[in-house]
Amino acid sequence: MMRPSSSRPLRHALAQPSALRPLPRTSRSLHSTCYRLNGHRASLEGSSTVNADEIAHFSRLSSLWWDETGEFGMLHKMNPVRMQFIKEKLLEIRREETDDDVEEGTVLRGLDVLDVGCGGGLLSESLARMGATTLGIDASESNIAIASLHASADPSLDITSAALSASSSHLYPGVKGKGRLVYENTSVENLLARRGPASFDVVCFMEVLEHVDNPRAFLDSCAQLVKPGGHLFLSTIARNPLSYFLTIFTAEKLLRFVEPGTHTYSKYVNPSEIISYFQTYRSPLSTAVRSAGTPWIGRVANGVPARVEAETRGIIYVPWNGEWRLSPRGEGWSEWCNYLFWVRRPKE
Amino acid sequence: MLVTTQRLTAKTIRKHLSRSAARQYASSSNVEHSDVVIVGGGPAGLALAGALGSSKVVQESMRVTLIEAGDLSKTKAWQLPPDAFSNRVSSITNASQQFLRNIGAWSYVDETRTGPVEEMQVWDGVSGARITFSAAEMSLGGQTVSELSRLTENLNLQRALLRKLEESSSVEVVDKVKVESITTDDREGSPWPLLHLSDGRVIRARLLVGADGFNSPVRTYAGIQSYGWAYDTHGIVATLFHAPRSPFMTPNTVAYQRFLPTGPIAFLPISETASTMVWSTKPHLANALKAVQPSVLVDMVNAAFRLPEVSMRYLHDRLIEAHNGGTPITSEQLREEILFREHSHSIDTHSALSSLSAAAEAGIPPEGSESYPPLVKSIQPGTVASFPLRFSHADSYVGEGKGSRTVLIGDAAHTVHPLAGQGLNLGLADAEALAKCIHDSASRGGDIGSYTSLMPYSRARYFENHKMMSAVDKLHKLYSTTAMPIVWARSVGLEVANELDTLKAALMVSAGSHRLDRTPGSIGVGLAASTLENVAKSISDAQVVGQVASGVVQSGLQQLFRTLSSRR
Numbered sequence: 001m002m003r004p005s006s007s008r009p010l011r012h013a014l015a016q017p018s019a020l021r022p023l024p025r026t027s028r029s030l031h032s033t034c035y036r037l038n039g040h041r042a043s044l045e046g047s048s049t050v051n052a053d054e055i056a057h058f059s060r061l062s063s064l065w066w067d068e069t070g071e072f073g074m075l076h077k078m079n080p081v082r083m084q085f086i087k088e089k090l091l092e093i094r095r096e097e098t099d100d101d102v103e104e105g106t107v108l109r110g111l112d113v114l115d116v117g118c119g120g121g122l123l124s125e126s127l128a129r130m131g132a133t134t135l136g137i138d139a140s141e142s143n144i145a146i147a148s149l150h151a152s153a154d155p156s157l158d159i160t161s162a163a164l165s166a167s168s169s170h171l172y173p174g175v176k177g178k179g180r181l182v183y184e185n186t187s188v189e190n191l192l193a194r195r196g197p198a199s200f201d202v203v204c205f206m207e208v209l210e211h212v213d214n215p216r217a218f219l220d221s222c223a224q225l226v227k228p229g230g231h232l233f234l235s236t237i238a239r240n241p242l243s244y245f246l247t248i249f250t251a252e253k254l255l256r257f258v259e260p261g262t263h264t265y266s267k268y269v270n271p272s273e274i275i276s277y278f279q280t281y282r283s284p285l286s287t288a289v290r291s292a293g294t295p296w297i298g299r300v301a302n303g304v305p306a307r308v309e310a311e312t313r314g315i316i317y318v319p320w321n322g323e324w325r326l327s328p329r330g331e332g333w334s335e336w337c338n339y340l341f342w343v344r345r346p347k348e
Numbered sequence: 349m350l351v352t353t354q355r356l357t358a359k360t361i362r363k364h365l366s367r368s369a370a371r372q373y374a375s376s377s378n379v380e381h382s383d384v385v386i387v388g389g390g391p392a393g394l395a396l397a398g399a400l401g402s403s404k405v406v407q408e409s410m411r412v413t414l415i416e417a418g419d420l421s422k423t424k425a426w427q428l429p430p431d432a433f434s435n436r437v438s439s440i441t442n443a444s445q446q447f448l449r450n451i452g453a454w455s456y457v458d459e460t461r462t463g464p465v466e467e468m469q470v471w472d473g474v475s476g477a478r479i480t481f482s483a484a485e486m487s488l489g490g491q492t493v494s495e496l497s498r499l500t501e502n503l504n505l506q507r508a509l510l511r512k513l514e515e516s517s518s519v520e521v522v523d524k525v526k527v528e529s530i531t532t533d534d535r536e537g538s539p540w541p542l543l544h545l546s547d548g549r550v551i552r553a554r555l556l557v558g559a560d561g562f563n564s565p566v567r568t569y570a571g572i573q574s575y576g577w578a579y580d581t582h583g584i585v586a587t588l589f590h591a592p593r594s595p596f597m598t599p600n601t602v603a604y605q606r607f608l609p610t611g612p613i614a615f616l617p618i619s620e621t622a623s624t625m626v627w628s629t630k631p632h633l634a635n636a637l638k639a640v641q642p643s644v645l646v647d648m649v650n651a652a653f654r655l656p657e658v659s660m661r662y663l664h665d666r667l668i669e670a671h672n673g674g675t676p677i678t679s680e681q682l683r684e685e686i687l688f689r690e691h692s693h694s695i696d697t698h699s700a701l702s703s704l705s706a707a708a709e710a711g712i713p714p715e716g717s718e719s720y721p722p723l724v725k726s727i728q729p730g731t732v733a734s735f736p737l738r739f740s741h742a743d744s745y746v747g748e749g750k751g752s753r754t755v756l757i758g759d760a761a762h763t764v765h766p767l768a769g770q771g772l773n774l775g776l777a778d779a780e781a782l783a784k785c786i787h788d789s790a791s792r793g794g795d796i797g798s799y800t801s802l803m804p805y806s807r808a809r810y811f812e813n814h815k816m817m818s819a820v821d822k823l824h825k826l827y828s829t830t831a832m833p834i835v836w837a838r839s840v841g842l843e844v845a846n847e848l849d850t851l852k853a854a855l856m857v858s859a860g861s862h863r864l865d866r867t868p869g870s871i872g873v874g875l876a877a878s879t880l881e882n883v884a885k886s887i888s889d890a891q892v893v894g895q896v897a898s899g900v901v902q903s904g905l906q907q908l909f910r911t912l913s914s915r916r
Contacts, residue, residue, distance in 0.1 A: 066538055068798060068799040068800050069748065069799060073800075076798070076799075076800040077800055077803075079792075079794070079800070080788075080789070080792045080794060080800075083792035083793050083794070084792055087792065104791065105404070105405055105408060105409075105791060108793075125793070125795065126792065126793030126794060126795075127793060128793075129409070129790075129793040129794075129795075130792075130793040150538060153538055153540065154554075154795065155381045155552075156383070156409075156554075321807070322803060322807065323803075323804070
């Protein structure tokens with residue numbers, strides 16, 4: 001069966017119910033609920049880019065997150081490619097800046113990483129295994145529950161989700177390479193309000209942007225959370241007839257590979273749109289730095305940003321291999337459907 | 349596919365979580381964690397452990413445990429005098445050797461006990477049609493190779509792998525311990541295998557590897573079915589002693605295989621004066637051959653490589669008759685029979701075809717000596733053994749559902765007829781592919797026990813193994829017949845094959861003599877195997893055509909070979 005290159009849409013829910021409402025710069029609500037066994041109900045009414053319908057959709061599917069041959073199979077297959085891209089870019093920049101030989105396996109070790117819209121925790125677990133101190137957030141309470149439950153079964157993950165933290169760390173002798181992992185049922189706006197800007201070395205939001213109602217506002221919140229010199233990674237779907245054909249017509253309508261209604265064509269974002277967003281985006285004034293920052297993307301030639309500032313790379317599903325492939329740099333046509341994007345916050 | 353959405357509310361999950369947390373405390377006293385648990389300390393399991401032990405990523409982030417019921421310290425201390433050999437010998441292909449070098453195990457192999465194969469001679473026992481492969485003709489991938497493969501005692505290889513493993517701190521080798529049961533720990537809805545060992549330990553495995561042979565308990569646990577059948581054939585192995593080759597001939601580096609209707613007999617050189625035999629034959633013949641005196645078996649082996657097929661059939665009958673009569677045939681009786689048959693075929697007692705040649709090793713050897721293995725003089729005591737041959741292939745290499753986090757390698761995944769000497773090589777290739785798959789997944793932070801992480805292994809090996817296995821199976825069946833049209837067709841097949849570089853190169857690859865690289869355009873096992881399949885198919889077609897004018901078949905075959913060579 002031809003599996004079209006639609007990602008299994010992760011609907012992490014991040015958009016407001018009434019679209020087009022402008023995003024407030026400061027979040028109004030502080031309702032972020034750390035997932036606990038004794039359980040608080042998450043309340044996200046006050047947050048701004050979370051879309052209630054999207055949350056409902058993904059909450060309904062939440063128990064299927066870890067069925068690798070089911071609904072989210074394509075996403076499981078996509079995960080290694082995302083990790084590859086994240087590792088490659090971090091390594092490239094690290095090597096650019098130090099003369100020391102940086103080992104590939106250690107590039108994420110000790111970094112503070114935020115995974116926005118973590119869903120069942122596919123990416124978060126991988127990040128934590130690579131040694132990153134990982135925070136996965138999702139607006140769906142049941143996603144967070146599923147993610148915590150799954151991670152607690154894995155002794156290589158040090159999941160500090162309230163009561164479990166005590167047990168999992170010394171449970172099994174001989175466990176190596178633990179990564180710290182925390183899940184939280186909150187929105188990115190709430191997190192920003194609580195933790196303040198410049199809190200993370202790496203912020204990721206994979207297959208999330210196409211599910212939010214106000215992408216500019218969402219991008220803004222995510223970008224604020226990045227430390228100077230830190231990295232922002234995202235993956236999403238470009239908006240053009242091909243991507244409509246593959247992700248909506250073929251995947252949803254024809255093959256029913258993805259539940260109809262998963263994708264909304266108008267919410268797709270083109271690489272050029274993200275690039276131009278970051279060409280004008282400057283980090284807001286902070287107390288430490290008096291002057292406004294420089295734009296995140298300063299140099300663009302023929303629509304391609306400088307390699308050390310930002311990069312887009314297409315990812316293509318190869319049905320006969322049953323794998324996603326990260327396209328080589330400069331293969332522009334490959335970005336016509338699913339693509340990854342990386343940008344770095346200037347050091348200032 | 350309709351997805352039944354099992355609605356797990358946050359509340360029920362929380363309940364579940366606290367319950368499982370309580371259970372974790374209860375069981376934490378004796379449950380250990382291991383990332384990779386390999387069950388079975390045979391060559392494939394040891395090679396996987398060795399490959400994992402040599403990967404830096406694995407060393408840093410994982411714990412690997414190998415469990416073997418037998419006593420591995422005996423294997424580690426295994427020693428034989430230089431002129432004695434174990435009867436289990438495998439043809440290690442260049443590809444397998446390269447893999448063993450890469451993981452640092454080959455340097456522990458005692459090379460003085462191994463025999464290079466520089467040439468292979470294969471012939472049809474009925475028609476005499478013959479093909480020859482030699483390393484000198486090999487220049488695939490622009491690289492010349494000095495040997496087609498290297499005959500190595502399995503114990504020599506296992507000892508090397510064990511010594512290599514001693515260096516590795518990330519691999520724990522547990523021997524003399526049985527896996528008593530495997531249960532499922534599915535507290536979070538994702539099942540993890542729990543191994544209960546005979547020494548009381550309980551290990552929770554992220555990934556459970558079945559390297560536990562044909563009757564794999566891991567395969568049973570994983571709920572994976574295996575498809576196959578037993579051939580009506582047993583393989584007899586023995587270590588043969590013979591005089592060194594005369595200085596006028598190439599040294600003992602030629603492997604010989606004759607296809608008899610009862611099954612192929614192979615002569616595999618391991619030193620200048622010793623070789624191993626693998627004789628596949630009908631079970632009742634195998635029993636009779638095992639029961640006779642060693643000197644009788646010696647003459648039978650010599651005859652099996654030389655005497656015309658019709659006379660071999662006669663000797664088989666005599667042997668069975670005497671065996672069933674309770675008075676096994678004596679050496680004198682057999683020699684008399686052989687002499688008589690040779691005489692009636694007008695085989696001169698001094699020719700290369702004579703099994704009882706008086707022409708000693710001294711002097712110039714008779715013409716055609718290089719077409720036959722050296723005359724066997726004796727058999728190393730205690731090395732005659734036999735085993736049933738079977739074809740089996742697991743439906744899948746990776747467990748799903750209840751049997752998640754399991755994977756099969758080596759004989760647990762597949763068993764194959766030994767005629768191409770591929771069994772062990774397929775197992776080593778599995779180990780190499782699985783180690784790579786684990787390495788790749790781990791270096792991207794993946795869960796190496798997950799289905800998605802294991803898929804690349806399955807994709808890399810399943811179809812490759814299947815092609816090789818079915819090609820070998822077809823060859824076995826093809827040569828088990830004496831029906832004239834088929835014998836004729838296959839002889840043409842073999843002789844035409846001798847003329848065709850492409851086909852030969854492909855066949856040599858199928859014998860595993862060249863390292864496979866995945867670059868397009870290189871001849872891989874795939875082409876080789878499909879070539880064999882095509883030959884086999886065209887010949888079974890020939891069976892149907894049967895009486896039809898031979899020209900039709902011939903042109904069909906020619907066309908086939910043209911297609912094959914132009915495919916290059």
